[in-house]
Structure formats: structure tokens, C-alpha cells
Amino acid sequence: MIKVSITDDHDLFRSGIAMLLEKSNTIEVVHQTASVEELLNKLDESEVDICLLDISMNETNGLEALLLLRKSHPSIRSIVLTMHNEGQYVVQAIRNGAYGYLLKDCGPEELTEAIEQVFNGKKYFNKDVSHLMIEAVNIESNTQKISKREKEVLKLVAQGLTTKEIADQLFVSKRTIETHRSNILKKLDVQNTAELITKATQLGLL
Amino acid sequence: MIKVSITDDHDLFRSGIAMLLEKSNTIEVVHQTASVEELLNKLDESEVDICLLDISMNETNGLEALLLLRKSHPSIRSIVLTMHNEGQYVVQAIRNGAYGYLLKDCGPEELTEAIEQVFNGKKYFNKDVSHLMIEAVNIESNTQKISKREKEVLKLVAQGLTTKEIADQLFVSKRTIETHRSNILKKLDVQNTAELITKATQLGLL
DNA sequence: GGAATTATCCGTATTTATACTGAGTTTAAT
DNA sequence: ATTAAACTCAGTATAAATACGGATAATTCC
The missing domain is CATH 3.40.50.2300 (Response regulator)
Incomplete structure (x- = not known):
């Protein structure tokens, strides 16, 4: 048995x-x-x-x-x-x-x-x-590119926080978050925030 | 039986x-x-x-x-x-x-x-x-507020199109789309595009 | 130990988005 | 026929995001 x-x-x-x-x-x-x-x-x-x-x-x-x-x-x-x-x-x-x-x-x-x-x-x-x-395999090649920190930023962006609010919350400068956002956009190959959130949702990053 | x-x-x-x-x-x-x-x-x-x-x-x-x-x-x-x-x-x-x-x-x-x-x-x-x-009931009272046209705009926003691109595609002025976006934000009670897409996804509007 | 990646930071300039207010036109409903 | 809602357009102003380009520690990987 x-x-x-x-x-x-x-x-x-x-x-x-x-x-x-x-x-x-x-x-x-x-x-x-x-x-x-x-x-x-x-x-x-x-x-x-x-x-x-x-x-x-x-x-x-x-x-x-x-x-x-x-x-x-x-x-x-x-x-x-x-x-x-x-x-x-x-x-x-x-x-x-x-x-x-x-x-x-x-x-x-x-x-x-x-x-x-x-x-x-x-x-x-x-x-x-x-x-x-x-x-x-395709999806992973996208999602694995995103670092921990970037994922953290991404989630806060999705919640509707502005760059400045995110910066305050993570105790870093506004510039840093801007760079993160920029890098996330490039990595996911999207043009702006709206498309970013859409794609991130589809990829299960949120 | x-x-x-x-x-x-x-x-x-x-x-x-x-x-x-x-x-x-x-x-x-x-x-x-x-x-x-x-x-x-x-x-x-x-x-x-x-x-x-x-x-x-x-x-x-x-x-x-x-x-x-x-x-x-x-x-x-x-x-x-x-x-x-x-x-x-x-x-x-x-x-x-x-x-x-x-x-x-x-x-x-x-x-x-x-x-x-x-x-x-x-x-x-x-x-x-x-x-x-x-x-x-809450969700319905939100989603039903969104008009057909607004839903149309919302979908294009989610695809990453800018206000101008949407305007061109729908053959209306940039201003009109701006108004639509503004109204959608108010109706869903969100502050910006990122939060909008997140909420719209949750509400099944996309 | 050296290479690659990541996280952090900064400036300048341009583009986009949003706020506030107002208004004419079409469409649907009562 | 009147009202209400939706759709359209506009001016002005501010806030935010994005595109450039450049730089330094820390960590991870080989």
C-alpha cells in the first residue's frame, strides 16, 4: 500500500x-x-x-x-x-x-x-x-532581472506613492528612486508607469 | 432521491x-x-x-x-x-x-x-x-460610474499610450483625454496613474 | 583577487501628468 | 420637453516623471 x-x-x-x-x-x-x-x-x-x-x-x-x-x-x-x-x-x-x-x-x-x-x-x-x-523561461528572463530593491520600489509605485514619498519611506534620496524607476522601465521594456504596472501585474511581480 | x-x-x-x-x-x-x-x-x-x-x-x-x-x-x-x-x-x-x-x-x-x-x-x-x-456593493458603485468612453481610455492608458497618442487614436483633442483621465482618477478615488492601474486591475476593469 | 552587479547618489533639461476652473454639444432618460 | 449625464474642448499653473550623462561604495560571483 x-x-x-x-x-x-x-x-x-x-x-x-x-x-x-x-x-x-x-x-x-x-x-x-x-x-x-x-x-x-x-x-x-x-x-x-x-x-x-x-x-x-x-x-x-x-x-x-x-x-x-x-x-x-x-x-x-x-x-x-x-x-x-x-x-x-x-x-x-x-x-x-x-x-x-x-x-x-x-x-x-x-x-x-x-x-x-x-x-x-x-x-x-x-x-x-x-x-x-x-x-x-521567457517570463523568468524578465522577472529575474528585477532586483530586490527594485521590486520594493515597484510595489510602492503600484500603490500610488510618488517618487518623493517612496524616497522618504525608504530613507534615500528622490534621485535614487528615480534611477530605480528608470532601470525598472528599461528592464521590463516599457515606456511609462501605466504600462509598467500592467506588465508587472501580468508577470506576477506585485 | x-x-x-x-x-x-x-x-x-x-x-x-x-x-x-x-x-x-x-x-x-x-x-x-x-x-x-x-x-x-x-x-x-x-x-x-x-x-x-x-x-x-x-x-x-x-x-x-x-x-x-x-x-x-x-x-x-x-x-x-x-x-x-x-x-x-x-x-x-x-x-x-x-x-x-x-x-x-x-x-x-x-x-x-x-x-x-x-x-x-x-x-x-x-x-x-x-x-x-x-x-x-462598493466595487459596483465604483465600476459602474466609469463610462464606456472612459473605459476605452483606461484600457489605452494601461497599454502605455500617452495622452497625446490616445487622443490621436480616438480622433479627439489632447484636452479631452486629459479630462477623461482626470475624471477616471476622481471616480476611482486614486491619486495617479500607477495607483489607477493597480485599482483598475483589482476591479477587473482591464 | 578581480569582474560584474547592485544600490546608492547627483545635475540639467524636457516631456507628461495633474489641478483647478469653465463651458458647449450630444445623448439618454423621464 | 426638461433634466441629467456623458463627451468634448480650453487656459493656466504646478508637480511629477523621464531622458540624458556621470560617479562611488558594497556585494556577489567566478
Whole structure:
């Protein structure tokens, strides 16, 4: 029996998946939790082979959970199970040590297939997910250019603060912020603030 | 037996819910479909009391489906079952004739409860959903203020066009666009372009 | 240790955006 | 037919953003 845990803040989804998996005679749902914190507690009580993780959750999200799990329970293999079909998430999931990435619109068969594959030491990423990764490369080449400081400035700009207000808040001169803004515009290849905010939103920088 | 149909493009979720509901001895899942089009076809074959509808789907979304169902099958009562916890959707769902609105993070008990309530002629909206509606009123009072022309200008602003470029494109004077911009800023109660784009994005105006 | 990047700072000039006020014309609604 | 709203245009003035160009510590990377 493959011991599986499910972590997803959508109770209905979690319960449904559990019901589905319990039909299988090779898979056993050891426990299901609504948050990563809860998961980490339960892991000490009972053994688990594979964790199914959602990405969007209230406190710790699934991508962060991957890192935590890898440190605290290296033998556990995690599969990300999410509705996010954006390449950035896939890439980050792989970096953080995911053994699989599944979209919620896949079928029950694919889920059990993935669990078995991962249990047998393979990794599982289907075609759709692979396509997503290609897009992600382009996006990353843009977003990674933006430094921490620039991101900080960017967020304040998005909030409607003027250059001077940002300068005061960050305890630097107005000139510095102007340079930052200028550099951000160049890096994202946009002409002005309006386009900047639009693009930054699309790239998930805000 | 209450005859229920499930429409959601997430196969896993759909299958899971079906499993959950089939445990009940008062509810019968007549069929499950991945799209509204598919649902409408199947409705001619077999009778249904209650439709569970997701909102975000590829072609026709759940909110549009409410209207279609009300016309073609007035006796069917629909419950929206979604992860969207934004008030706008709740309001629109009610307008379009939904008998209930449930978030996917509710428990299995609440789902069966809602189905039974709606079957007995009541409407079902839980506390969380009610709260969402209050926000929605504010948002609507903001977004509805924006005229067609202003929305047009707003979109061009978001694309990074300057006032002059927008003026040229719309064949009006620079002054006119300046007035539009000024009015939009006032209506959305923001101070500058950056904040404008941020807020407009949040309000779904772009 | 050296190279590259980043964060910080500054001046000058030009372009854009915004504030304030006012007003004529079209369009829609009652 | 009157009102209200939306769309159009304008003058004046200030504030802000952007384009140039140049410079010095600190940090990170190789």
C-alpha cells in the first residue's frame, strides 16, 4: 500500500480526492489536512510515502511546503496538485524538489498513475505541464532581472506613492528612486508607469 | 432521491464530489460534465433537480449557464460551486438566478445541506458569501460610474499610450483625454496613474 | 583577487501628468 | 420637453516623471 497524504485548503476537493483514492487497492490515504502547518504535525505521528500538495493556501503555500518537507522528511516524495497552469509555478515546483506536477483538470486515472510512478522512483509531468515550462523561461528572463530593491520600489509605485514619498519611506534620496524607476522601465521594456504596472501585474511581480 | 448534476472542468474535483454525494442516500448524481454545452445536451436525456455549476470554465462559464438554464429548464435549480470568493461573482450569480452559492473550501456536510435546502425550495448562501456581497456593493458603485468612453481610455492608458497618442487614436483633442483621465482618477478615488492601474486591475476593469 | 552587479547618489533639461476652473454639444432618460 | 449625464474642448499653473550623462561604495560571483 502506498501511503498518501492530501493537503489542500478546499475541503470539498480534499474529501473528494480522498474518496477517489480510497477506491484503489494500492493506495491508502493516511491523512488529509487543510494547511501545511497541520501536515507537518501529522507527519510526526504517521508515516507517509507521498504528499499531494495544493499551491494556493492561506499561510504556507505548496511551493514553500516542498522546501520544508525536503529538509524535515527527505524520504517523502511530493506531487503538486493544483489548478495553476502557469509555467512559473511548474519551474518553481521542480526547483523546490517536486516529483510531480498535476493539474486539477486531469482525470482520476492520471492521478493514480502519477502516484504509482512517483512511488516507483520516477517523476511525473504530463505534456500540458511541459508546455507551460517553455513560456516560463521567457517570463523568468524578465522577472529575474528585477532586483530586490527594485521590486520594493515597484510595489510602492503600484500603490500610488510618488517618487518623493517612496524616497522618504525608504530613507534615500528622490534621485535614487528615480534611477530605480528608470532601470525598472528599461528592464521590463516599457515606456511609462501605466504600462509598467500592467506588465508587472501580468508577470506576477506585485 | 434528489437528482443532481455536476458541471466543472476539473475532472478530479468533479469525480471527487460525485463520490462524496453518492454516499448520501437522498442524493443521486445523475451525470457529470466538463462543460456547459455538454450539460445542456445531457439535460434532454435525463431529468435533473439540481445543477452544481463551477464558474471558471473554458467556453460558457457558470454565470452564463445560469441564464441559459433558467430559460431552457426553468424547473431546475442551480447552485454555484466555485473557488471564487469575490463578491462580484456572488452578486452576478444571484442576478442570474442561482439558488445557492458555495465555496469549494466548504465541507461535504455543507454541500449536502445546501442541496437539500435548495431542493426544498429555500435558497442557500452561507455567512462567508454574504460578507462578500457587502464588498461587492462598493466595487459596483465604483465600476459602474466609469463610462464606456472612459473605459476605452483606461484600457489605452494601461497599454502605455500617452495622452497625446490616445487622443490621436480616438480622433479627439489632447484636452479631452486629459479630462477623461482626470475624471477616471476622481471616480476611482486614486491619486495617479500607477495607483489607477493597480485599482483598475483589482476591479477587473482591464 | 578581480569582474560584474547592485544600490546608492547627483545635475540639467524636457516631456507628461495633474489641478483647478469653465463651458458647449450630444445623448439618454423621464 | 426638461433634466441629467456623458463627451468634448480650453487656459493656466504646478508637480511629477523621464531622458540624458556621470560617479562611488558594497556585494556577489567566478
